[in-house]
Amino acid sequence: MKISPKIVIFLIIILLSIAFPFFAGPYQQSIAKNVIIYMILALSWNMLLKTGQISFGLAGFFGIGAYASVLLSLKLGIPPILTIVLGGIVTSLVASAMGMIILRLRAMYFAITTLALGEIFRVIIHNVPNFAGGAHGLILPGVIFDGNGLYTYWLFLGAALFSIGLSYYFDKSKIHLALTAIRDNETTAKVRGIDIFKYLLIVFTITAGMQGIAGGLYAQSFGFVTPESSFSGDFILLPIAMALLGGIYTTAGPVVGAIVLGVISEYLKLYIPYGHLIVYGLIIVIVILFMPNGIIGALYVKIDGRKTFGKVDQPNE
Amino acid sequence: MTKAKRLFLSGGIFILALIIFIWRPTILIYGIQRAGLYAAVALPMALVLGIVHIVNLAHGELLMVGAYLTYFVSVTFGLDPLIALLPVAVVMFLLGMVIYKLTIKHTLKAPELNQLILTFGLAMVLGQSVNLIATSQPRTLTVDYVSTSLSIGELTFGVYDFIFPATALIILGGLLFFLRKTRVGKAAQAVGQNPRGAEIVGIDVDKIYLIIFSLSTALVSIMGSLYLTKQSIFPLVGGPFTMKSFALVAMAGIGSLPGVLIASLVLGVSETFLLSFKGYGGWSNIVFFAFIIGVILIRSHKGKQI
Numbered sequence: 363m364k365i366s367p368k369i370v371i372f373l374i375i376i377l378l379s380i381a382f383p384f385f386a387g388p389y390q391q392s393i394a395k396n397v398i399i400y401m402i403l404a405l406s407w408n409m410l411l412k413t414g415q416i417s418f419g420l421a422g423f424f425g426i427g428a429y430a431s432v433l434l435s436l437k438l439g440i441p442p443i444l445t446i447v448l449g450g451i452v453t454s455l456v457a458s459a460m461g462m463i464i465l466r467l468r469a470m471y472f473a474i475t476t477l478a479l480g481e482i483f484r485v486i487i488h489n490v491p492n493f494a495g496g497a498h499g500l501i502l503p504g505v506i507f508d509g510n511g512l513y514t515y516w517l518f519l520g521a522a523l524f525s526i527g528l529s530y531y532f533d534k535s536k537i538h539l540a541l542t543a544i545r546d547n548e549t550t551a552k553v554r555g556i557d558i559f560k561y562l563l564i565v566f567t568i569t570a571g572m573q574g575i576a577g578g579l580y581a582q583s584f585g586f587v588t589p590e591s592s593f594s595g596d597f598i599l600l601p602i603a604m605a606l607l608g609g610i611y612t613t614a615g616p617v618v619g620a621i622v623l624g625v626i627s628e629y630l631k632l633y634i635p636y637g638h639l640i641v642y643g644l645i646i647v648i649v650i651l652f653m654p655n656g657i658i659g660a661l662y663v664k665i666d667g668r669k670t671f672g673k674v675d676q677p678n679e
Numbered sequence: 680m681t682k683a684k685r686l687f688l689s690g691g692i693f694i695l696a697l698i699i700f701i702w703r704p705t706i707l708i709y710g711i712q713r714a715g716l717y718a719a720v721a722l723p724m725a726l727v728l729g730i731v732h733i734v735n736l737a738h739g740e741l742l743m744v745g746a747y748l749t750y751f752v753s754v755t756f757g758l759d760p761l762i763a764l765l766p767v768a769v770v771m772f773l774l775g776m777v778i779y780k781l782t783i784k785h786t787l788k789a790p791e792l793n794q795l796i797l798t799f800g801l802a803m804v805l806g807q808s809v810n811l812i813a814t815s816q817p818r819t820l821t822v823d824y825v826s827t828s829l830s831i832g833e834l835t836f837g838v839y840d841f842i843f844p845a846t847a848l849i850i851l852g853g854l855l856f857f858l859r860k861t862r863v864g865k866a867a868q869a870v871g872q873n874p875r876g877a878e879i880v881g882i883d884v885d886k887i888y889l890i891i892f893s894l895s896t897a898l899v900s901i902m903g904s905l906y907l908t909k910q911s912i913f914p915l916v917g918g919p920f921t922m923k924s925f926a927l928v929a930m931a932g933i934g935s936l937p938g939v940l941i942a943s944l945v946l947g948v949s950e951t952f953l954l955s956f957k958g959y960g961g962w963s964n965i966v967f968f969a970f971i972i973g974v975i976l977i978r979s980h981k982g983k984q985i
Contacts, residue, residue: 411792414792416792416795416796463976464976466976467976469791469792469795470734470795471975474734474922474925474929475972475975478922478968478972479968479972481922481964481968482964482968482969485962485964485968486965489962599799599803602796603800606796634811636810636814636815639807639810640803640807640810643801643802643803643804643806643807644800644804646796646799646800646803647782647800650796650797651785651786651797654789
């Protein structure tokens, strides 16, 4: 097998990120963990976007994963790492049940319905104080690995690499062809014998699982969940801004976008405590208007001379 | 919808309303007041969706900005909010023009996805700008006449809130008149039905879009001003209105303005119905959303192009 420079660069980046805690302080590590949470969300959102479906249900599934993980360790005493995985599975199950119904909707109807579902989950959690702590949420007796920063970071990194791998696999496998066909022209895809609903359901379930795992990681590393923080709108807005800035429809886009925006926002938070999220809104607007292919798209055009990257900016007559 | 079906539906609603009225009149009264607010906020969105064909996810945020402007104008100049709403509506009309010219206009030919994400981004920009300028501290304007109440027999209820259904009716009537009788309105309807056809017969489609979008911004800002007189406002206050408005428009069927009124009535009364039970008030939102999802799904399963 020929070793291409791409693989070498990729391996170096992985090794560097594994070694990151040895030359970075706890503050930098906590930024890295935040970036990873949003990176997973951005990757999963982008994976569903490839089918042409835009979901605003990120926060809903994130919250379900967080609550499932915390409830499993509190009520059943299951070890934290396992609850994160189980939380992802629970979220997947919920999503596939939901998907059976809502994946028949398209475009704005799908988008708004997912937004409403997230809200419903929050209201349910809010109103069952005996089971899920109600408005005050739940507190874990301790955080994962007893607060060992090194292990926690590696766990997060593992989840990030897993998500990147999954997204990459979807880019390269046969599923990718089916998904792109669905996005480009659903009717044609249907005529060609692609089982649209099946593929949509697969992707919806998997991406929701990823979002659930991100929620579990978040909950276990902070040691608490509340309806307002676990279902926060930030978990919708930030990942979307990141994926857009990096470049949608690619795997590298959300990764680059999450790192760039995640680091910038940490500094903005220091200077503008109120309303630093305005930057995310502005980025979304500016990117959609002026560079719909994002950073990665712009790079591709520069390097490869490819003009037909993605399909975002083509008029849809 | 056939005539018989429509008759059946309105008859059913009337009988249901009568039963509720006899059983617990306050539910119906407060339900109508609530429905008026929802309808008046949803109507401008229905207008934009029907003619410009975009879902404006910044709809509720525009209401919030209108409410904040009214608050600051009232406090600074000592004006009554009901008077301040007029200059604010003019300013918001101009803001609508700016937003349309700078952003919306450029994504009209792009896929729907881009429009959704764009207006989502706009919602964030508006919400966070207000957060930046005015902080997240809730603001309340106390006006004494809002607590006027009326007693009929044993029944006592707030009178002022009837301003919402009244405004909804005025907005609906005004819009219907505008769309059916005026030159610009007729042109707008033509654009809504077929933009390309309208362009071919010489209608300036871009100008129509500009007018309709700005008009809807001004209308929703008026509702923001009215909302301010009753409730305290904060930067996130608009979000739920976007969702509820969209749901109402989807229930009514895109392009149907009177349908929005009926949909609001059904939801307003059923929400109030739930709120009237002690301890279950927190669930009123979920019923709302469950209802919406149900209606959207039933419509889509019927194979209707929604």
